[in-house]
Amino acid sequence: MTLKKTLTIAGSDTSAGAGMQADLKAFQEHGTYGMVALTVVVTMDPITWSHTVTPLPTDLLQKQIDTALSTGVDAIKTGMLSTEEIIQMASQAIQSSGTDKVVIDPVMVCKGDDEVLNPGNTTAMVNYLLPYATVVTPNLFEAGQLAGTGTPKSIEEMQAAAVKIHELGAKNVVIKGGKALVHDKAVDLFYNGQEFKLLESEKVTSTYNHGAGCTFAASICANLANGLSVEESVIEAKEFVSAAIKHGWALNDHVGPVMHGAKPRFGAPKVTVTTIPNYINA
Numbered sequence: 097m098t099l100k101k102t103l104t105i106a107g108s109d110t111s112a113g114a115g116m117q118a119d120l121k122a123f124q125e126h127g128t129y130g131m132v133a134l135t136v137v138v139t140m141d142p143i144t145w146s147h148t149v150t151p152l153p154t155d156l157l158q159k160q161i162d163t164a165l166s167t168g169v170d171a172i173k174t175g176m177l178s179t180e181e182i183i184q185m186a187s188q189a190i191q192s193s194g195t196d197k198v199v200i201d202p203v204m205v206c207k208g209d210d211e212v213l214n215p216g217n218t219t220a221m222v223n224y225l226l227p228y229a230t231v232v233t234p235n236l237f238e239a240g241q242l243a244g245t246g247t248p249k250s251i252e253e254m255q256a257a258a259v260k261i262h263e264l265g266a267k268n269v270v271i272k273g274g275k276a277l278v279h280d281k282a283v284d285l286f287y288n289g290q291e292f293k294l295l296e297s298e299k300v301t302s303t304y305n306h307g308a309g310c311t312f313a314a315s316i317c318a319n320l321a322n323g324l325s326v327e328e329s330v331i332e333a334k335e336f337v338s339a340a341i342k343h344g345w346a347l348n349d350h351v352g353p354v355m356h357g358a359k360p361r362f363g364a365p366k367v368t369v370t371t372i373p374n375y376i377n378a
């Protein structure tokens with residue numbers, strides 16, 4: 097038996113709820129063979145839990161990319177890319193791979209840590225990654241940065257940002273309303289250039305959501321590798337991450353990771369999908 101090969105170009109979250117650890121766990125749960133090209137290592141102060149991001153030498157990143165690509169990957173996901181040079185390397189890797197199954201998770205901040213990685217990265221992501229994105233998965237803040245609109249605060253503003261990001265080259269856009277959007281459900285907006293769809297699930301009140309974004313994007317990547325359509329991939333990923341958040345738990349006093357493998361063990365909350373009109377300028 098062979099498995100579909102999924103590659104994440106991402107950082108290591110030493111606390112292991114997010115980053116490449118989340119990606120590998122989600123890849124595994126979806127039955128794909130996960131591989132990693134590591135960009136940075138994120139460590140936490142044991143007392144304050146403030147994050148330190150340490151980049152790996154770029155020649156070492158390139159060697160990892162070359163190794164993984166030589167096996168022939170079926171789908172690629174990107175996560176934390178800390179510099180413009182690393183963003184360009186990820187773009188080159190995507191182009192060299194020949195795959196059209198590409199999920200860009202435009203990580204700009206870590207939950208619980210407000211420091212933006214590097215403001216110049218947004219322009220580099222727009223120029224080098226969005227044109228190759230099968231799916232891009234910004235949260236509200238990241239969507240506002242990519243679109244240049246400021247952080248969306250309503251479904252209408254999410255639609256406006258999604259249209260801009262689509263115009264920048266991403267074939268499909270999922271803006272994650274998540275916990276931040278003032279709404280009684282956890283709402284994500286899906287836009288494929290033609291239709292807007294709202295994906296809604298119950299909003300979990302727990303704060304144990306570390307790694308939700310990575311788990312969601314990695315699940316989309318694995319689903320694409322396994323041959324699901326873009327829309328099927330996003331819907332299943334939403335179910336998968338909803339279950340993971342519902343069963344999130346406290347690793348210590350500072351952080352609560354999602355339970356990556358919750359869906360196959362406990363089932364998933366219901367996700368409803370509704371096509372909505374274009375409210376922009378309505």
Ligand SMILES: Nc1ncnc2c1ncn2[C@@H]1O[C@H](COP(=O)(O)OP(=O)(O)O)[C@@H](O)[C@H]1O
Pocket residue numbers: 207234235272273274275276282283284297298299300301302305307308309310312334337338341
């Ligand atoms: N409290 C919550 N309850 C249910 N789903 C949530 C919750 N918070 C986020 N989600 C969902 O988890 C996924 C990841 O979103 P989010 O946590 O906002 O991303 P990020 O970690 O990148 O900021 C999205 O599908 C979002 O709707």
Ligand SMILES: Cc1ncc(COP(=O)(O)O)c(C=O)c1O
Pocket residue numbers: 106107108109110114115116138175176203205206207305306307308309310311
């Ligand atoms: C290496 C790494 N990648 C990505 C993220 C983003 O995590 P999330 O899935 O919570 O958005 C983090 C956050 O800590 C991280 O450390």
Ligand SMILES: [Mg+2]
Pocket residue numbers: 203235309310
């Ligand atoms: Mg994120």
